[in-house]
Amino acid sequence: MLLIHVAEGRALVWDAEGARLLRELHGICGSPIGSLTRQPRQNHRLGLPLSLLPEEARLLAEGGLAQLVGPPAGPDMLATETPLEDTHARQRCLALERRRQQLQALVVHIRTEQRKKGQADEETDGQDPKAEGVDSPLAPLKELEGLDRDFSFPLASCLVHLPTACPRSRTLRCLDWRHPSPHWPHPSDPTYHLRYAIYRDLRRRGYYLTAAGKFGGDFLVYPAVHNPGTTLPHRPSLFWAGDPMRFHAHYVALCLPYNRQIPLPELVTAGRLCSSVKKTVLLCSVVEGERVVCTSMSWSGIRMMLNQAMKDQNNEDAVYIRYRTDGSLFNLRRLQAHTKTQEQLVHELLFADDAALVAHSEPALQRLTSCFAETARTEQKMAFFYTELLSYPHSCSAPNHGSSTGITYGS
Incomplete structure (x- = not known):
């Protein structure tokens, strides 16, 4: 069972294999928020952990595919098994051995070049030390003699190991997605239940859904194509053809209470924003318990009139x-x-x-x-x-x- 780590209302997946299965088998993409080990100073490509929407975490937990776990109740003793000093000592030994191999290879290379020029190795012993240069093996030989004594490997050069999983076993505290807690406060929010009902309904219809905060909505809705296949609970047999890596979103879903009066400026703002990014506004509400109704709104204007005017031309x-x-x-x-x-x-x-x-x-x-x-x-x-x-x-x-x-x- 997949473990979803919950902290301060955020659901995180640290397991790489679990993140892969979520996307390939269940159509849940999430958002990578961690930096890459080899490219830590950029934010174009991110890695683990994978941040899930609260609705995605609840869908997995409700379907029995995942378990929400929170931080331990006691003091969080998550120190690594080996302290930094031991790691530094091991890395110094590795760096020392690498430097020794480099010097030995350099001596062999210099002597090989000298033989090619017809010079004997003994001729370099009587030379002036000031004349020792690249063509003489004396310099690397002297460094080899005192390498164990003079080699320096500062602590700042030590690579710090950041584990993607707990280095030792510990007791995890399971959370119930039905009840609010300090690290999982969403069940006490009425809008959370509205969003989840709409999210679950759109998932049943086979759509990909991701966060739409930067578009002023609740969810980005990607297209889906019907096709037989094995599926996740809470949705029919569908083939996930609208992967966000291959398609653009078609809709921006706004979750609204059914009886709420929407101000006209709010509708105009949503329509113009979605029209500028070539998407359609989807007004979603829940009526009669769990039945979801959706109304699409497109800011067509000139396009509609042009189509009407030119159809008979x-x-x-x-x-x-x-x-x-x-x-x-x-x-x-x-x-x-x-x-x-x-x-x-x-x-x-x-x-x-x-x-x-x-x-x-x-x-x-x-x-x-x-x-x-x-x-x-x-x-x-x-x-x-x-x-x-x-x-x-x-x-x-x-x-x-x-x-x-x-x-x-x-x-």
């Missing part, structure tokens, strides 16, 4: 863009090939909150603009205060800002 009014996806993006000659190229019909170009209508001629651009204006008046979704139209002559590749078009908006 003639393809001759639009522009075809030719492209290919096999590399050499800036090699324009590759776009002239008759194979491996694709064409996409484009009526408009969206740039964040702005949109541009594109056409090959003035009459076609006038027809597109009139359809868009009529749709906007019908839908009554936006107020247009300023419209700027730029003319791109068909024969030119650069915009001609000085040309005047006879196009009118909403005529």
Whole structure:
């Protein structure tokens, strides 16, 4: 059974094999928060321990796959089996032996080079000590004679061993996920039960879920594909196809009480934030005990009106863009090939909150603009205060800002 160590409300997994099984078999990713041994001064790639959401820890404990354990009740005596001095003594012996091997190899190398030059080893014995250099084995030989006496290995150079598991056996204190405690206070929070009900329901539908604090929500929801297979309790047979390592999240879930009145600025804030990162807001609530209802909200605006306005338009009014996806993006000659190229019909170009209508001629651009204006008046979704139209002559590749078009908006 997997042990989940709980401290001050955080659930941590220290076992590397357990973290691997959580991801591969149960679709629980967690968040690595520990530094790597060989790269401790960076935060791009992190390692153990694996931090779990409270909902993830409860799901595992409720399914009998894990046990919550807390710190010992008494004084925490977690000293390593060997003190630092013993570790330093062992590392000094290893460093001394490595230095001796280096000096011996250096002496052998120098003498080999001397033989190649036709010099005898005895000729170097009568030389002036000031002349001793790289080409003489006297210097490394003298260092070898007093190596045991003069070798220095400061304590600051000692590598400190940080165990990822307790170096000796100790008694662990099991915690009950149903009852609050100083290290597991979540059961006393009403929002925790609401979040867990929604988390469990989305898990049953086969979605990956991770924390969404940086997006202003409760969970990031990743896609799932139905497929037969063995599964974790509390979810049907699904294949976890929306792994966050391969996919972006589709939804940002907000857990709200069913009868709560949501202020309009809060809805607008959530909609605009999720629209800027190409995600859909998912308003989730629990009704009638454990039944979860979800409402999606997308900040579409211009995109919705453009789709409505252009659905019946003639393809001759639009522009075809030719492209290919096999590399050499800036090699324009590759776009002239008759194979491996694709064409996409484009009526408009969206740039964040702005949109541009594109056409090959003035009459076609006038027809597109009139359809868009009529749709906007019908839908009554936006107020247009300023419209700027730029003319791109068909024969030119650069915009001609000085040309005047006879196009009118909403005529």
